[in-house]
Amino acid sequence: GTPTTGDNCAVASTTNDAPGVFPIGDTTVTWTVTDSSGNTATCTQTVTVTDNIDPTISCPATVNVNVDAGLCTASSVALGTPTTGDNCAVASTTNDAPGVFPIGDTTV
Incomplete structure (x- = not known):
């Protein structure tokens, strides 16, 4: 002005x-x-x-793993890394993965 x-x-x-x-x-x-x-x-x-533009994220591919020996769960699951972006900077990327995955599908 x-x-x-x-x-x-x-x-x-x-x-x-x-x-x-x-x-x-x-x-x-x-x-x-x-x-x-x-x-x-x-x-x-x-x-x-003010930064009013949301960041972007693309999830890694679906992961299929076998249960751990002698258990009905999997604990060593390599999730991969999502692709992220922002017009300013990405401060953090988190997920809600459990420490141990039960048999079946788990959405992260």
Whole structure:
């Protein structure tokens, strides 16, 4: 935007310290107006940038395993790694896999 400025003589310039690229979060921009006599006044403006784009995830392929020897469960299951992406950065990837898988299908 543009600030509203005025002076009893004449406004010589209006400047700001805005960055070329705004990071996520709040950035304070300071506007400065200078009159023809060199007097200045300032005001501040807050620019808030929010990441509103969801990350993406593609699950690894289905896994088929046999039960552990002498048991009706499987404990050593290599799940694989999902493919993830985000416009900013992926902070973490988690799953709800049990420590021991029973016979049958388990959705992770």
